[in-house]
Amino acid sequence: MFLQAVMIVLLAPFIQGVIKKTKARMQNRIGPTVWQPYYDLMKFMKKDAVLSVHSSWLSVATPYIVFVSIVTAGLFIPTYITNNGLSFMGDIILIVYLFAVARFFTALSALDAGGSFGGMGSSREMALSAITEPALLLSVFAVLLSSGTTKLPDFIASLTSDGWSWFSPSYGLAFFAMLIVLIAETGRIPVDNPDTHLELTMVHEGMLLEYSGRYLGLMMWAAQIKQLLLLSLFINLFFPWGIASLGGHMFVSFLLYVAKLIALGVLLAFIETMYAKIRLFKVPKLLGSSMILSLMAILLRVFE
Amino acid sequence: MEQWIAMLLLISAIWLLQIRKISDSVPILAFQSFVLALMAGAMWYETKLSHLFVAALLTLIVKAIIIPAILHYTIKKIDVHRRVERVTSKYTSLLIAIILSVAGFYVTSRLHLPSTKFGAPYLPVSITLMFLGTFIMIDHKKALMQGIGLITIENGLFLVAQSISYGMPMMVELGVFFDMLVTVVIIGILSFRIHSTFESLNIEKMSNLKG
Amino acid sequence: MADFETRLFVLSLLFFVFGTFSALCFSRRDKWANIFAHSSALVGGLLGTVAASLVLATKQPISVTAWTIVSDVTLRFKVDTLSAYFLFVISVLAVAVSVYSIGYVTEYYGKKPIGWLGGGLNLFLLSMVAVITVDHSVSFLIAWEFMSLLSFFLVMFEHEKPETRKAGYVYVVMTHFGTVFIILSFLTLFFFTNRLDFQSFTQAASDLPASVKNIIFLTSLIGFGTKAGMIPLHVWLPRAHPAAPSHISALMSAVMIKTAIYGLLRVNYDFLKGGATWWGAVVLGIGVLSAVLGILFGVAENDMKRFLAFSSAENIGIIFMGLGASLLFRSYHEPLLGALALTALLYHVLNHAIFKGLLFMGAGSVLYATHTKNINELGGLIRRMPWTAVLFLIGGMSLAAFPPLNGFMSEWATFQSLLHLSFSLHSPIWKTVGGLAAATLGLTGAFVAGSVVKHFGTAFLALPRTSHAAKANEVPLAMRFGMVVLAGGTVVFGVWPGLVLRMTNQIVENYFHQSLTGHAMLYVPFHRSVESISLGWMTIIFLAILLLLIALLRVSVGKSNNHYDETWNCGTPLVPTMEYTGTSYSHPVLMIFKRLYGIERKIDVQGEYAYYPKRIRHRLKIEAIIETKLYRPLIRGTVWLSQRLRAIQNGNLQSYLAYMIITLIVLLLWIR
Amino acid sequence: MGEVSLLLIIPVMTAVLCWQIKNHPIGEKLQVAGALLNVFIGLSIARNAFFVAPVTGWHHLIYIDALSAFNVMLIVLIGFIASLYSVGYMRHEVAERIISEEKVRHYYLWFHLFIGTMLVVSVVNNIGLLWVGIELTTLVSALLVAFYRKGTSLEAAWKYLIMGSVGIAFALLGIIFLYLSGVDLFGESAESLNWTVLHRAAGQLNPQWTLIAFIFVLVGFGTKAGLAPMHFWLPDAHSQAPSPISAVLSGVLLNTALYGIFRIYTIVNTTLDGKAASYLIFFGLLSIAITVPFMLVQHDLKRMLAYSSVEHIGIITLGVGIGGALGLYGAVLHMFHHSMAKSLLFFAAGNITQKYHSKRMERISGVLKTMPMTGSIFLIAAFAITGTPPFNIFISEFTIMRAGFQSGHLVATVLFLLFVVLIFSGMMYYVVRMAFGEAPAKVEKKEMSRWSTVALFLPLIAVIVFGLYVPPFFQEIIQQVAFVLQGGKS
Numbered sequence A: 001m002f003l004q005a006v007m008i009v010l011l012a013p014f015i016q017g018v019i020k021k022t023k024a025r026m027q028n029r030i031g032p033t034v035w036q037p038y039y040d041l042m043k044f045m046k047k048d049a050v051l052s053v054h055s056s057w058l059s060v061a062t063p064y065i066v067f068v069s070i071v072t073a074g075l076f077i078p079t080y081i082t083n084n085g086l087s088f089m090g091d092i093i094l095i096v097y098l099f100a101v102a103r104f105f106t107a108l109s110a111l112d113a114g115g116s117f118g119g120m121g122s123s124r125e126m127a128l129s130a131i132t133e134p135a136l137l138l139s140v141f142a143v144l145l146s147s148g149t150t151k152l153p154d155f156i157a158s159l160t161s162d163g164w165s166w167f168s169p170s171y172g173l174a175f176f177a178m179l180i181v182l183i184a185e186t187g188r189i190p191v192d193n194p195d196t197h198l199e200l201t202m203v204h205e206g207m208l209l210e211y212s213g214r215y216l217g218l219m220m221w222a223a224q225i226k227q228l229l230l231l232s233l234f235i236n237l238f239f240p241w242g243i244a245s246l247g248g249h250m251f252v253s254f255l256l257y258v259a260k261l262i263a264l265g266v267l268l269a270f271i272e273t274m275y276a277k278i279r280l281f282k283v284p285k286l287l288g289s290s291m292i293l294s295l296m297a298i299l300l301r302v303f304e
Numbered sequence B: 001m002e003q004w005i006a007m008l009l010l011i012s013a014i015w016l017l018q019i020r021k022i023s024d025s026v027p028i029l030a031f032q033s034f035v036l037a038l039m040a041g042a043m044w045y046e047t048k049l050s051h052l053f054v055a056a057l058l059t060l061i062v063k064a065i066i067i068p069a070i071l072h073y074t075i076k077k078i079d080v081h082r083r084v085e086r087v088t089s090k091y092t093s094l095l096i097a098i099i100l101s102v103a104g105f106y107v108t109s110r111l112h113l114p115s116t117k118f119g120a121p122y123l124p125v126s127i128t129l130m131f132l133g134t135f136i137m138i139d140h141k142k143a144l145m146q147g148i149g150l151i152t153i154e155n156g157l158f159l160v161a162q163s164i165s166y167g168m169p170m171m172v173e174l175g176v177f178f179d180m181l182v183t184v185v186i187i188g189i190l191s192f193r194i195h196s197t198f199e200s201l202n203i204e205k206m207s208n209l210k211g
Numbered sequence C: 001m002a003d004f005e006t007r008l009f010v011l012s013l014l015f016f017v018f019g020t021f022s023a024l025c026f027s028r029r030d031k032w033a034n035i036f037a038h039s040s041a042l043v044g045g046l047l048g049t050v051a052a053s054l055v056l057a058t059k060q061p062i063s064v065t066a067w068t069i070v071s072d073v074t075l076r077f078k079v080d081t082l083s084a085y086f087l088f089v090i091s092v093l094a095v096a097v098s099v100y101s102i103g104y105v106t107e108y109y110g111k112k113p114i115g116w117l118g119g120g121l122n123l124f125l126l127s128m129v130a131v132i133t134v135d136h137s138v139s140f141l142i143a144w145e146f147m148s149l150l151s152f153f154l155v156m157f158e159h160e161k162p163e164t165r166k167a168g169y170v171y172v173v174m175t176h177f178g179t180v181f182i183i184l185s186f187l188t189l190f191f192f193t194n195r196l197d198f199q200s201f202t203q204a205a206s207d208l209p210a211s212v213k214n215i216i217f218l219t220s221l222i223g224f225g226t227k228a229g230m231i232p233l234h235v236w237l238p239r240a241h242p243a244a245p246s247h248i249s250a251l252m253s254a255v256m257i258k259t260a261i262y263g264l265l266r267v268n269y270d271f272l273k274g275g276a277t278w279w280g281a282v283v284l285g286i287g288v289l290s291a292v293l294g295i296l297f298g299v300a301e302n303d304m305k306r307f308l309a310f311s312s313a314e315n316i317g318i319i320f321m322g323l324g325a326s327l328l329f330r331s332y333h334e335p336l337l338g339a340l341a342l343t344a345l346l347y348h349v350l351n352h353a354i355f356k357g358l359l360f361m362g363a364g365s366v367l368y369a370t371h372t373k374n375i376n377e378l379g380g381l382i383r384r385m386p387w388t389a390v391l392f393l394i395g396g397m398s399l400a401a402f403p404p405l406n407g408f409m410s411e412w413a414t415f416q417s418l419l420h421l422s423f424s425l426h427s428p429i430w431k432t433v434g435g436l437a438a439a440t441l442g443l444t445g446a447f448v449a450g451s452v453v454k455h456f457g458t459a460f461l462a463l464p465r466t467s468h469a470a471k472a473n474e475v476p477l478a479m480r481f482g483m484v485v486l487a488g489g490t491v492v493f494g495v496w497p498g499l500v501l502r503m504t505n506q507i508v509e510n511y512f513h514q515s516l517t518g519h520a521m522l523y524v525p526f527h528r529s530v531e532s533i534s535l536g537w538m539t540i541i542f543l544a545i546l547l548l549l550i551a552l553l554r555v556s557v558g559k560s561n562n563h564y565d566e567t568w569n570c571g572t573p574l575v576p577t578m579e580y581t582g583t584s585y586s587h588p589v590l591m592i593f594k595r596l597y598g599i600e601r602k603i604d605v606q607g608e609y610a611y612y613p614k615r616i617r618h619r620l621k622i623e624a625i626i627e628t629k630l631y632r633p634l635i636r637g638t639v640w641l642s643q644r645l646r647a648i649q650n651g652n653l654q655s656y657l658a659y660m661i662i663t664l665i666v667l668l669l670w671i672r
Numbered sequence D: 001m002g003e004v005s006l007l008l009i010i011p012v013m014t015a016v017l018c019w020q021i022k023n024h025p026i027g028e029k030l031q032v033a034g035a036l037l038n039v040f041i042g043l044s045i046a047r048n049a050f051f052v053a054p055v056t057g058w059h060h061l062i063y064i065d066a067l068s069a070f071n072v073m074l075i076v077l078i079g080f081i082a083s084l085y086s087v088g089y090m091r092h093e094v095a096e097r098i099i100s101e102e103k104v105r106h107y108y109l110w111f112h113l114f115i116g117t118m119l120v121v122s123v124v125n126n127i128g129l130l131w132v133g134i135e136l137t138t139l140v141s142a143l144l145v146a147f148y149r150k151g152t153s154l155e156a157a158w159k160y161l162i163m164g165s166v167g168i169a170f171a172l173l174g175i176i177f178l179y180l181s182g183v184d185l186f187g188e189s190a191e192s193l194n195w196t197v198l199h200r201a202a203g204q205l206n207p208q209w210t211l212i213a214f215i216f217v218l219v220g221f222g223t224k225a226g227l228a229p230m231h232f233w234l235p236d237a238h239s240q241a242p243s244p245i246s247a248v249l250s251g252v253l254l255n256t257a258l259y260g261i262f263r264i265y266t267i268v269n270t271t272l273d274g275k276a277a278s279y280l281i282f283f284g285l286l287s288i289a290i291t292v293p294f295m296l297v298q299h300d301l302k303r304m305l306a307y308s309s310v311e312h313i314g315i316i317t318l319g320v321g322i323g324g325a326l327g328l329y330g331a332v333l334h335m336f337h338h339s340m341a342k343s344l345l346f347f348a349a350g351n352i353t354q355k356y357h358s359k360r361m362e363r364i365s366g367v368l369k370t371m372p373m374t375g376s377i378f379l380i381a382a383f384a385i386t387g388t389p390p391f392n393i394f395i396s397e398f399t400i401m402r403a404g405f406q407s408g409h410l411v412a413t414v415l416f417l418l419f420v421v422l423i424f425s426g427m428m429y430y431v432v433r434m435a436f437g438e439a440p441a442k443v444e445k446k447e448m449s450r451w452s453t454v455a456l457f458l459p460l461i462a463v464i465v466f467g468l469y470v471p472p473f474f475q476e477i478i479q480q481v482a483f484v485l486q487g488g489k490s
Helices: A002-026 A036-046 A057-075 A092-112 A116-144 A152-161 A169-185 A213-238 A250-274 A280-303 B002-018 B022-047 B050-078 B090-110 B122-139 B143-163 B170-198 C002-028 C030-058 C081-108 C114-133 C137-158 C162-193 C198-207 C210-228 C237-243 C246-272 C277-299 C304-331 C335-370 C386-399 C406-424 C428-460 C477-495 C497-512 C535-557 C582-592 C625-648 C653-670 D002-020 D024-052 D066-095 D101-123 D127-145 D151-186 D195-200 D207-225 D233-240 D243-271 D277-296 D301-322 D324-356 D372-385 D392-406 D410-435 D450-468 D472-485
Strands: A049-052 C062-070 C073-079 C522-525 C530-533 C562-565 C600-606 C615-621 D055-057 D062-064
Touching: A002 A036, A002 A057, A002 A213, A002 A250, A036 A213, A036 C535, A049 A057, A049 A213, A057 A092, A057 A213, A057 C535, A092 A116, A092 A213, A092 C406, A092 C428, A116 A169, A116 A213, A116 A280, A116 C406, A116 C428, A116 C582, A152 A213, A169 A213, A169 A250, A169 A280, A213 A250, A280 C428, A280 C582, B002 B022, B002 B090, B002 B122, B002 B143, B022 B050, B022 B143, B050 B143, B050 B170, B090 B122, B090 C653, B122 B143, B122 C653, B122 D151, B143 B170, B143 D151, B170 D127, B170 D151, C002 C030, C002 C062, C002 C073, C002 C114, C030 C073, C030 C081, C030 C114, C030 C497, C062 C137, C062 D392, C073 C081, C073 C114, C073 C137, C081 C114, C081 C246, C081 C335, C081 C477, C081 C497, C114 C137, C114 C246, C137 C162, C137 C198, C137 C237, C137 C246, C137 D392, C162 C198, C162 C210, C162 C237, C162 C246, C162 D392, C162 D410, C198 C246, C210 C246, C210 C277, C210 C304, C237 C246, C237 C304, C246 C304, C246 C335, C277 C304, C277 C428, C277 C582, C304 C335, C304 C406, C304 C428, C335 C386, C335 C406, C335 C477, C335 C497, C335 C522, C386 C406, C386 C428, C386 C477, C406 C428, C406 C477, C406 C522, C406 C530, C428 C582, C477 C497, C477 C535, C582 C615, C625 D277, C653 D151, C653 D207, D002 D024, D002 D055, D002 D101, D024 D055, D024 D066, D024 D101, D024 D472, D062 D066, D062 D101, D066 D101, D066 D243, D066 D324, D066 D450, D066 D472, D101 D127, D101 D243, D127 D151, D127 D195, D127 D207, D127 D233, D127 D243, D151 D195, D151 D207, D151 D233, D151 D243, D195 D243, D207 D243, D207 D277, D233 D243, D233 D301, D243 D301, D243 D324, D243 D472, D277 D301, D277 D410, D301 D324, D301 D392, D301 D410, D324 D372, D324 D392, D324 D450, D324 D472, D372 D392, D372 D410, D372 D450, D392 D410, D392 D450
Parallel strands: A049 C562
Antiparallel strands: C062 C073, C522 C530, C600 C615, D055 D062
C-alpha cells in the first residue's frame, strides 16, 4: 500500500506533463517538457505564501486536507495491482465521497478570503458537481452491474477471470458515459479550462485564486493526483488487461499501466484541442447525456 | 256533519291566506276555533266522553274568545291596519294552498293508517291544516301573522286530538291550553318590542343574522 | 433484572413530569424554572438512555401498566427492542438538548415565560416517549396528538410574529389530517381484528386479506408520512421548524418526525408482516422524491433553519429509501438484504437525529449571538465564535455524509441496499430502479454538500456583512457543551458502527432472522461478494498520511512562512457588499433547475446607459411548485365552495320555515 | 319523593326570591346558593336512580330512571356553574351601563325558571307533559334570548320562538299519533301516554302509527335540538343570548330536546325493530356536514360555537343511530363531554367578548396576552371541542367511530371523520388568530372578575381528566344510561 501511495503521488505530475506536452504539440507549440510540473511543484513548495487577512485557519488547513483525502482515496483504487490489501475498508462509494470531501474543503477555502472570484468558482463547482457526482456513480454502476459488487478489486478480478467483454454494447455506452464524466471531473475543456484565470470561464482555478506558495502547490498536486486516479479508475474499469494480482509479475503490469495512462492522457489532450469550452449552463446538458448513456447501458445489461 | 266541519276548517284556513287587512284575521281565527269547539261538542255528543265536553268548553273559551281578544288588543295597540304584505301574489298563494291541501290528503292516504271509529276524515284535514298554517307563516311578512299561522297549526292538532283519539288525557290538554295561552301572550309581547324597535312588523326587516 | 430497567424507565418518566410541574411552579422566577426544568429533563434523558440500552442488551421488554382509560382501553407502556431503540435516540437527544437549553433560554429571560417553555419541553419529551412505548392504539393516538399539540404550542412560543402564527396553524391542521388517516388505519385493523391493542394487531393482522392490508398500508403511510414530512405532505415542516425556538426545532426535527418512522415500522413489520411488492416500490418512490425535491427546495433557502428543515425532509426521504428497499427485499424473501436495508434506515434514524440536532443547535447559537437566521446578514463568525463554527462544520460534514462521520455510514448502507436491488434481485425493473435510486442518492449528497458550503461559507467565513455579525460573541458554555456531546456522537457512531449494530441487530433479527456483524468495520457477507467499510481504519490511514506529509515538508523545505495581505479584488479594497451572498451562491443551481422553482426574476437597471447603470435592482421570487400548483387551488376551492353554501342561512325566517315543512313533507312521502 | 318535589320547587323559589329581593348583592349570592342546593339534591336523586332503583312518585307522574337522572345531573351541574358565572358576567354588564340592576333581577328570575322547566322535562313520566315542559322551556328561554333589547336579539328570539313552536306543534302531532298507536291497547287513560307503559307494550303498538309518530317527533323535537335542516334558529339564538344562557342552551337545553327524541325513539325502535335508526344516522350526519362551511368561513365567535353545538348534537344523534352497546355508550358519554366542553367554551367566550366589546373574531387577538388564564382555557376548550386528544371529547368521538366500524356503518363513519377534521381546520384558523398574537392597544391586560374565572374550573377539570381517565363509577353510570337507551334490553 505504501508503495502505491508513493507511486500515485510521484506519477501524477508526469501524466499532467504528458498531457500538456501533447496539447502543445497539437497546437504546433514546442511546449514545456513533460517534467515541467515537477519543477513547478518544487518551486511552489519553496516559495513563501501570501494569505488574505480576512482568511481563517480554514485556508491553511484546506490544502493538507485536500491532498491527504485524495491520496487516501488513491489507496482504494486499483492501479497496477488488483488488491493492495486495503479494499476491506472502502469501495467506490468511499472513493467518490473522499473526492467530495476534497471538493468541499476547496469550495469552502475559496469563500474564506471573501473575494467574489472565489465565490463564483466555488458556487459553479458545487452546482456542477451536483450533476457530475450522480453521473459518475451511474456510469460506474453501469459497469459494476455485471459483477454485482462495489468493491473494485473483486470487480476487476471477476472481469479478468470471466473474459473481457468489451464488445458487449453496454460496455461501449458506459465507456462514453464515463469518458464525459472523466473530462468533467478532471476539469478539462469543454467543461472547464485548466489553464485560464479569466473569471467568465474558470471554475476550478477560480477557487485557488487566493492561494500561493506551498498551499497552491499542494492544491495543484492534489488536482493532478485526482486526475491520475480518475484515469486509472477508468483504465481498470475498461481495460484491466494484464493487471497483476498481489504477488504477480508486478513490473510488467506497472509498465502496462503507465502505458495505458499515457495513451489515455494523449486522448484527453486530443479531445481538449478538438473542442472549445462550452457555456456553463450547457454543461449540465452534456453530463445529462452522459447519464442517459449510462442508463441505456444499464438497460441493455439488464434486458439482455 | 263531519264533512261540513272539515270543509269549514279548510276554507277558514285558506281564507286566512286571502285576507286584506291583518285585523281581518282575528275574526276568521275566532270562527275557526269556534268550528273546532263545535266539532269537539259533536264528538262528545257521539261518544259521551266527559272530558271531550271539557275540551270543547276550553276550546270555546280559550281559543275562540281569549286568544282572539289578545290578538285584537295587540293589533289595536300596534295599530297595523295596513294591508298585509305577502311574498307571493294572492293567486299564487291560493294555488300553493290548494297544492298543499292535495299534498296533505295524498300523504295521509298513502300512509294507509288503520281507520278509527270516528272522525276518519279529520286526519287529512288536520295535516292539511298544519301545512296551511306553516304556509301562512311563510307567505305573510307581518310578524303577527306568524302567530296566527301558529294557532292555525295548533287547531289542526286539536282536530286530531279531539276527533280521532277522543282527546288527550285531561292533564295534558290543560297543559297544552296553558302553553297556547302563554305562547300567544309572549308573541304579543315580542311583537310589541319588535314594533317599537324596528318601527314595523315586517319580518323581512329582521334578517340581519346571516351565515 | 427486568424490574430494574422498569424502575429506571418509570423514574425517567417521573422526572419529566417533575420537570414540568417544578418549571410551572417557578414560572415567576425565570432562573429557577430554567434550572429545574432542564436539569430534570437531563436526568430523565440519562435514565432513559440507560434503560433503553439495558433493554437492547438483555432483550427483556419493559412492561408497565399505568391505568385504565375507559372500559377496554388501558394505558400501558411496553418497551420492546424497537421501542427501546427509539427511546435511546430520544433520550440521547433529550440529554444534549436539555444541556443546551440551560444556556439558550437565557435569551428569553424577562421577555417570555420560561416556566411554560421548560415545562413544555419536559411534557413534549414525555409525550414522545409515550408515543413510542404505549401498546394500545387509543393510548397511542392520545399520546400522538398530545405530542403534536405540545409541539404546536412550542412552535407558537414566539407567537408575536405573524409568520409564526401562520406556521403553527398550517402545522396543527396538517398533523391533524395525518392523525385522521392513522385513526382510519387503526379502525380498519379494529374492523377485522375486533380489538384495539397492538398485541392482538400483531397476532391477527398478518393473515388479513390482501386488499385490507393495502388499505391499512396506504392509510398508515399517508398518516405517518404527514408527520414525517414526506413530500408532498411536507409543507408544514419548513414553516414550523424554523418558527420554533431552536432547541425545540432541534427536538422536532431530530426526534419528533422519527416517531412517524417508528409508527411505519410498527405497522409494516409488526402488524402487517409482509404484503404486496408495490408497497416497497411506493415507499421507495416517495423516498426518492422527498430526497431530491427536499434538498432542491432547500438549496434555494437563505434562512439557516429553513434550510435545515428542508434537509430534514430530504433525510426522511433517505430513510424512506431504506424502508422501501427493505420492504422490497422482504417481499422477495431476501432476508440478509432486508436486514441490511432495515439496518441502514435505523442507523440513519439515529445519525440524522444526532447531526440534525447538532446543526439546529448550531443555527440556534448563531441566532442567539446575532439575532438573525438569514445568512446574507452574517459572515466572519468563524473568528467571533470559533467553537460554534467548528461544531457547525462537523454537523454539516456529517449531514453531507462525509467520511469519517456517522452520516456516511448510514448512507453507505443505504447505497448498498439500493445497489443490491439491482445486483441481487432478478427482475429487470428493480435492477434499473436500484441503480437510478442510488444515483439520485448521490445527487442529493452533492446538493447537500453544496448547500452546506453555502451556509457555512456565507455565515461563518469572510467579512461580516452586518453589525450583528461583527459584534457577535461566542455562546455560553452550556450551549457549547450540548453541541459537543452530539459532535462526539457524529464521530463515534461513524468510526465505530459496532455500537449501533449491537442495538439494531436486536430489532433486525426479530424481522429477518439475520444480522450484520461489525465492530470498527461494517461487514456484509453477500452470497456473491463481501461488502465492507471501515471508517476507523480509513481515519487512521488518513491521519498517518497527514502526519507523514507535514513531517516530510518540514524536513525537506521547512516551515512555510506566510505573509498576510488584502484579498485581491481587482485593485479595489474589499467591502462586504462585494462578497458572494447566499442568493448568488445558489444561483447556478436555480438556473439549472428553473422549472422546479417557478422563478420570477426581475432586473431593472436605472440610468440612461444600460452599461453604466446608476442602480441595478435584482429581485428573485422563488416559490415551490407544490404549494402553488397543489395546495393553493385546493384551499381556494374549499373556501369558495363554503362561501356559496353559506347562502342557505339567509337570515329570512320564512325560508327556514319552508325548509322545515319541506323536510317534513319529503319524509312523509319517503316512509312506507 | 320529597326530594323530587324539592328539586322542582327550589328553582322556582330561587327565581321568585331573586325577583323580589331588591338588594342586588344578596340576590345574586342567593341564586348561587339555590343552584348549589339543587346540585346536591339533583345528584342524590341521580345516585338513587343510577345505583338503587328508578325513582317514581306522584302516582306514576314522576319517573326518573338512569336516562332522566343523567339529564338531571347535567342540568343541575351546568345550571350551577352558569349561575356562578352569571354573577361576574352580570356585574360587568351593570358596570358597563349596558343593563340596569332590576333587569338583572328579571334575568335571574327567568334563568332559574328556565332551569326549573328543563328539570320538569326530565323527570316527568307522561310524554304529553314532557311536551308541555319542552314548550315551556322554549317560551322561557325565548325571553332570555331577547334579554338585551337590541334589534338582533329580538330577531333571534322571534325566530327561535316561531320555529320552536312550529316544531313543537309537529312533535305534539307525533305524540298524538303515538297515543293513537297505543290507544286501542289501553283505551283513553292518562296512563297510556306514560312512557313506562308504552315502553312495556312497545311490542304490540301499531307500527304505521308509531313510524309516522316518530317522523313528526323527530322533525319537531329535532327543531328544538338543532338537528339540520331545522337548526337555523340555533346560531342566532345562541349568539344573541347572554353568554351564560348560551352555555345553558348549548350545554343542556339541546340535550333535553334530544332526551325527548330518544325517549320516544327507544319505544319506536322496539316497535319497528331498528327501522328508525337509519333516520337518526341520516340527520346526525347531515347536521355534522351542514356546519362545515359555516365553520370554515365565520366571523362571529359565538355563532361559531353555536354551529359547533349543531355539529355535536349531530354526533350524539349519529351515535344513538349507530346504536349497539358501544354506540349508545359513546353517545351518552359524548352528551356529558359536550356539555362540559361547550359550556366551558361559552364562558371563556363570554369573558373574551366582554373584554373586547365585540363578537367579531377579526377584532379579537392576543387573548393569551390580555387574559392568560381565560386564554389558555379557551385554547384547551377549543382543542377539546374539536375532538383532539388528550381531552375528553376525543374519547367519546372515538368510541362512536369504533361503534360505527363495529356495526359496519363504514361510509357514515368515514364521512364523520372527514367532516370532523374539516371543522377542526376551520375552527382552529380563527382560534389561533384570536388566542395568539398581540392584543389591540386599547384592551387592558387584566383578567375578568374572579367569579368569571372560578366558574371556568369545574368544567375544565372534567375536560382534562376525562380525556385521560374515565372513573369506573362514571363508566357504570354511562352503562346504565346506555342500557336504558337500548330499550332496557342489553
